[in-house]
Amino acid sequence: MGWSLVASASPLSYSSxxxxxxxxxxxxxxxxxxxxxxxxxxxxxGRVIHSVLEExxxxxxxxxxxxxxxxxxQRTLDEWHPxxxxxxxxxxxxxxxxxxxxxxxxxxxxxxxAEEEARYKTLGRDLLLRYYARLSHERPxxxxxxxxxxxxxDGIPIHGYIDxxxxxxxxxxxxxxxxTSRELSGEDAxxxxxxxxxxxxxxxxxxxxxxxxxxxxxxxxxAHRVPPRPxxxxxxxxxxMGMVQDGIRSEAYEPTPGRQCARCDFQSRCxxxxxxxxxxxxxxxxxxxxxxxxxxxEKRLELELRHTAEELHRAAEGFGVxxxxxTHSVAIRRREETWQYTLDGLRARVNAAGLEGRLGRGxxxxxxxxxxxxxxxxxxxxxxxxxxxxxxKWYWELEDSGSGG
Ligand code: SF4
Numbered sequence: 001m002g003w004s005l006v007a008s009a010s011p012l013s014y015s016s017x018x019x020x021x022x023x024x025x026x027x028x029x030x031x032x033x034x035x036x037x038x039x040x041x042x043x044x045x046g047r048v049i050h051s052v053l054e055e056x057x058x059x060x061x062x063x064x065x066x067x068x069x070x071x072x073x074q075r076t077l078d079e080w081h082p083x084x085x086x087x088x089x090x091x092x093x094x095x096x097x098x099x100x101x102x103x104x105x106x107x108x109x110x111x112x113x114a115e116e117e118a119r120y121k122t123l124g125r126d127l128l129l130r131y132y133a134r135l136s137h138e139r140p141x142x143x144x145x146x147x148x149x150x151x152x153x154d155g156i157p158i159h160g161y162i163d164x165x166x167x168x169x170x171x172x173x174x175x176x177x178x179x180t181s182r183e184l185s186g187e188d189a190x191x192x193x194x195x196x197x198x199x200x201x202x203x204x205x206x207x208x209x210x211x212x213x214x215x216x217x218x219x220x221x222x223a224h225r226v227p228p229r230p231x232x233x234x235x236x237x238x239x240x241m242g243m244v245q246d247g248i249r250s251e252a253y254e255p256t257p258g259r260q261c262a263r264c265d266f267q268s269r270c271x272x273x274x275x276x277x278x279x280x281x282x283x284x285x286x287x288x289x290x291x292x293x294x295x296x297x298e299k300r301l302e303l304e305l306r307h308t309a310e311e312l313h314r315a316a317e318g319f320g321v322x323x324x325x326x327t328h329s330v331a332i333r334r335r336e337e338t339w340q341y342t343l344d345g346l347r348a349r350v351n352a353a354g355l356e357g358r359l360g361r362g363x364x365x366x367x368x369x370x371x372x373x374x375x376x377x378x379x380x381x382x383x384x385x386x387x388x389x390x391x392x393k394w395y396w397e398l399e400d401s402g403s404g405g
Contacts, residue, residue, distance in 0.1 A: 011150060011157035012241060014194040020244045025255040027248075029266045037265045039110030045120045046180045048105045049218065050163065052128060053178060054146045055101045056135075057164065059092040064143040064167060065207040091135060098132055099125065127180070127218050134221050140176075141167040143206075151204035156241050162198050163216075165206070172211035174225075175202055184217040189224035196229045196237050309396050329398040336393045339364040346383055353380055364388075 010016075010031075020027040029035050093101065102125060111117035143165050150159040164176040175198045179188075189195065195213040202210050214225045229237075255272045267273040276284050312331060316322060322333045343350065343362040350359050353376065359366050367388065371381050 011159040012244065013158070013160050014197045017197070017241055017244050018193065020247060021240065022258065022260045023256040023264070024247055024253045025270060026260070026264055026266060028253040029269065035266065035269075041109075041111035041116055041120060042180075044107060044110045045124060048102070048107065049124055049127065049180050050146070050178060051105050052098065052102050053131070053163075055105075056091070056093050056098060056132070057140075057142055057145045060140070061142050061145060062167070064173075067205055067207055091132075095129070095132060098128060102128055123219075130221060131218060140164070143167050143173065149201040149205050151201050153200050153204070153241070154238060156238065156245055158197055158201065158241070160194075160198055160201055162201065165202060167208075168211055170211065172209050173202060173206055174212040174214060175199060175210060176214045176216055176223075178216050178218055180218050182219065184215060184220075184222070184224060186224045186226070189213065189215040189226045193237060195226075196234060199228055200234065312396060313394055325401060326398075328401060330401045332397050332399055334395050334397055336395065338391045338393070339367075339388045340391065341367045341384070341388045343367075343384075343387055346380075346387060349380055349383065353377060355380075 016027065016031060019030060030037070106121065106124075108117045111120065144162070145164050146161055147165065148159065148161050150157070152158075162175060163178050166174045166176060168174050175195065177192075177194065177198065192213075192215060195215065199210050199213060210228045212225050213228060214223050216223050255270050257272045261267065261270075261272070264270070312324060313333070316324065316333050324331045324333075341362050341364065343359060347356075350356055355370060355376070358370055367384055370376055371385055373381075
């Protein structure tokens with residue numbers, strides 16, 4: 001119980017929220033049991049690049065106005081950046097210093113081979129140098145880098161580390177998240193829950209409005225920029241986060257298998273993948289085989305039953321009979337008749353006659369009660385009767401013939 005209180009009170013980050021939505025049991029292994037995952041090279045790579053970019057960009061930061069917390073004195077925008085705003089900011093690291101920072105930050109954790117590590121190392125060097133060259137003529141005005149922000153979003157505590165928040169030339173704020181992934185598209189930026197959560201965090205912590213959200217693809221130096229999320233998008237996300245929060249509070253940790261299982265480190269602990277005990281394997285295998293046979297027979301029997309009933313039906317039609325004796329039973333043909341009424345074209349007349357209350361669903365019972373009512377206009381009753389379609393269904397019942405011993 002203590003654990004769940006801690007868990008439900010902990011703020012949700014994007015990755016915690018996303019993990020729970022994908023599989024609550026995986027979330028439990030990570031966030032409650034705190035079982036470490038196997039390091040993976042591409043995550044290590046992303047972390048290293050982010051830390052070097054932080055070192056490169058932090059000297060360019062000019063802070064801006066923040067929302068007041070309780071007991072804080074009001075500060076003006078000018079107090080925060082009296083000189084820096086609007087002026088080009090110098091790069092404080094040289095190319096060589098940038099590469100030295102890269103070498104210092106590098107770690108081989110999680111790579112599956114020396115070749116893989118070397119490939120990533122070269123990729124990172126190339127990517128950082130191209131980004132550095134781009135900065136010399138496309139200088140951002142960050143107000144923060146790698147900042148940890150927290151907020152309470154209508155009852156849901158959230159938090160996140162934001163790669164970069166920029167001041168735009170209009171004085172608003174733009175949120176930038178770097179991606180080192182192979183592929184990235186504008187669609188990713190439009191649908192990113194991560195950017196939506198960052199928007200809420202920034203709006204709750206800064207006084208200036210957010211005017212843009214960007215996923216920055218470092219491999220291609222492409223900024224996928226989208227406008228801030230409209231209210232309905234944020235409300236829908238808030239609902240989903242509320243459901244996750246409720247799930248955590250009620251300790252709902254069901255395994256939810258899917259594509260995510262392929263990269264899940266917890267298969268050996270997960271009931272979805274746990275093997276049957278060796279002592280019971282043979283017995284359970286037999287049960288499964290029997291079940292499989294029965295299922296196959298069930299389908300075959302259903303088909304055979306339908307074909308036999310159809311053949312009996314054709315014979316009954318041909319001979320004009322309804323009872324066909326067998327050895328032990330008599331097969332009796334029964335008829336079921338149903339009526340369906342399509343009143344769409346008659347709604348105006350029905351309403352004009354004040355009958356909409358009686359013909360609300362247009363069911364056969366409702367229509368019949370109106371057809372029998374002499375106080376209803378005969379022309380309308382005729383039109384209603386014509387709107388009906390009769391469906392006849394035949395079926396067979398077996399009755400004991402009494403001839404068996
Ligand atoms: S293996 Fe699949 S179902 Fe099991 S915990 Fe991992 S993600 Fe969830």
